[in-house]
Amino acid sequence: MATAAAASLVADASNGSTTYDRMKAIKEFDEAKIGVKGLSDSGADTIPEFFRHPQSSLSDLKPVRTSVAKGIPVIDLSSLNDLAQRPKIVQQVKDAAKTWGFFQVVNHGVATSVLDSTLEAVKNFHELPHEVKSKYYKREEFGGVMYTSNNDLYRSSAACWHDSIQAWLSPMPLNEEDLPEVCRKEVVAWNGHVKGVGEAVMELLSEGLGLDKGKFKELSFPDVRVFVGHYYPYCPQSDLTMGITSHTDPGVVTVLLPNEVKGLQVRHDGEWVEIEPVHGGLIVNVGDFLQIVSNGEYRSVEHRVIANGSKEPRVSAVVFFNLYRWREGDVYGPLPELVSADRPAIYRDFTKEEFNSNFYSKGLDSKSFVDKIKIVN
Numbered sequence: 348m349a350t351a352a353a354a355s356l357v358a359d360a361s362n363g364s365t366t367y368d369r370m371k372a373i374k375e376f377d378e379a380k381i382g383v384k385g386l387s388d389s390g391a392d393t394i395p396e397f398f399r400h401p402q403s404s405l406s407d408l409k410p411v412r413t414s415v416a417k418g419i420p421v422i423d424l425s426s427l428n429d430l431a432q433r434p435k436i437v438q439q440v441k442d443a444a445k446t447w448g449f450f451q452v453v454n455h456g457v458a459t460s461v462l463d464s465t466l467e468a469v470k471n472f473h474e475l476p477h478e479v480k481s482k483y484y485k486r487e488e489f490g491g492v493m494y495t496s497n498n499d500l501y502r503s504s505a506a507c508w509h510d511s512i513q514a515w516l517s518p519m520p521l522n523e524e525d526l527p528e529v530c531r532k533e534v535v536a537w538n539g540h541v542k543g544v545g546e547a548v549m550e551l552l553s554e555g556l557g558l559d560k561g562k563f564k565e566l567s568f569p570d571v572r573v574f575v576g577h578y579y580p581y582c583p584q585s586d587l588t589m590g591i592t593s594h595t596d597p598g599v600v601t602v603l604l605p606n607e608v609k610g611l612q613v614r615h616d617g618e619w620v621e622i623e624p625v626h627g628g629l630i631v632n633v634g635d636f637l638q639i640v641s642n643g644e645y646r647s648v649e650h651r652v653i654a655n656g657s658k659e660p661r662v663s664a665v666v667f668f669n670l671y672r673w674r675e676g677d678v679y680g681p682l683p684e685l686v687s688a689d690r691p692a693i694y695r696d697f698t699k700e701e702f703n704s705n706f707y708s709k710g711l712d713s714k715s716f717v718d719k720i721k722i723v724n
C-alpha cells in the first residue's frame with residue numbers, strides 16, 4: 348500500500364507543471380504517511396516536484412573541499428578536570444564558538460558503543476515496517492513523540508529529503524511508554540548521556556565569556572532538551588533537492604551525533620564547508636539564543652544538509668538545548684554581565700511570546716530571530 352501511494356506521487360511529478368497541483372500532491376504524500384523513506388524505497392528514479400528546490404539555492408551545492416585540519420575545530424575534553432589544562436580547553440571552545448559557531452568534542456566520556464547504539468536505534472525506528480511506523484506519524488506542534496516528514500511541509504517553499512522522529516526529553520515528563528519500543532531504551536539512555544556532555548560544554552562556554560562556570564546551569568540552560576532522530580534516505584535526484592535547507596538552530600546549543608555518511612555543511616567565511624565527523628566524537632553548535640545572551644560573542648552559524656546520494660542512509664541524533672524557564676512577564680536579551688559602555692547591547696530585549704511566535708511561524712528558510720532584534724544604529 349505504501350508503495351502504491353509512492354508510485355502515484357511520483358507519477359504526479361511527471362504530469363507537467365501546467366496540471367501539477369502542488370498542494371494536492373503534498374497532502375497525498377502527507378496522508379500516505381510513508382515519509383521520504385517510503386518514496387526512496389519505491390525505487391522511483393525521480394522525486395516528486397514539491398521536493399525540487401529553486402536553482403538559486405542549488406547552485407552552490409558543492410562544498411569547499413576541506414581537510415580535517417581546515418574543518419571545524421576538534422576539541423579534546425579528556426583533561427577537563429585538570430586545572431592546569433582547563434584554561435586551554437576553555438580558550439579552544441571560546442575561539443570555536445566565536446569563529447565557526449561549531450566544533451567537535453572528543454574524549455567527552457561517552458563510550459563509542461553508546462553512540463553507535465543510539466544511531467542504530469534511530470535507524471531501526473525509521474526502518475520499521477510502514478504499518479508500525481505510520482502510527483507515530485503526526486503533524487502537530489510539539490509535545491510527546493512525533494514522527495514526521497518535513498516539519499515545514501505545508502509552509503516551506505520546497506520539501507526536504509529527510510524524515511525525523513522527535514521526542515521532548517525534558518522537562519516534559521517523558522512518558523517512556525510513548526517512545527517506540529524499537530528505540531525506547533536507547534533514547535532514554537541518550538538523554539542521560541547528552542545532558543552530561545551538554546552541561547560540561549556549557550560550563551566551558553560560560554567560562555569563555557568570563558562568567559562563572561555554573562552560570563548557564565543557574566539560568567536553566569541545560570534543562571530543556573528535545574531529541575530529534577533524523578533519517579536521510581537515498582535520494583535518486585540528490586542534486587535537485589536538499590536534506591535540510593540552510594538554517595540556524597534557535598536554542599542555546601545543539602549536540603549532534605552523526606553517522607559516517609557525510610552531508611552536513613557549515614557556512615564559514617562565505618563558503619560551505621563539509622563537516623567530517625570524527626568517529627566517537629560529537630558535534631556542538633551555538634544556537635540563536637546563545638548568540639543573543641552572549642551579546643554576539645558567540646555565533647549561531649548557518650548550516651544545511653545535502654540530500655543523500657549514497658545508498659547508505661544518513662542518520663543523525665540531535666539534541667537541542669532550548670530555553671524554557673521564562674519567568675512570567677520577563678524579558679530576555681544580552682546578559683547584563685556582558686554589556687558595558689565599551690560593549691553596548693547589540694540586541695534589544697524580547698519576550699517569550701516574541702521568541703516563540705517567531706520560532707513557530709518562520710519557515711526554515713526565512714529571516715532569523717537574531718536579525719529581527721538586532722539594534723541598528
Ligand SMILES: O=C(O)CCC(=O)C(=O)O
Pocket residue numbers: 575577591596603605611650651652662663665
Ligand atoms: O542532521 C544533521 O546533521 C543536522 C540536523 C540539523 O541541522 C537540525 O536538525 O537542526
Ligand SMILES: [Fe+2]
Pocket residue numbers: 594595596650
Ligand atoms: Fe540545525
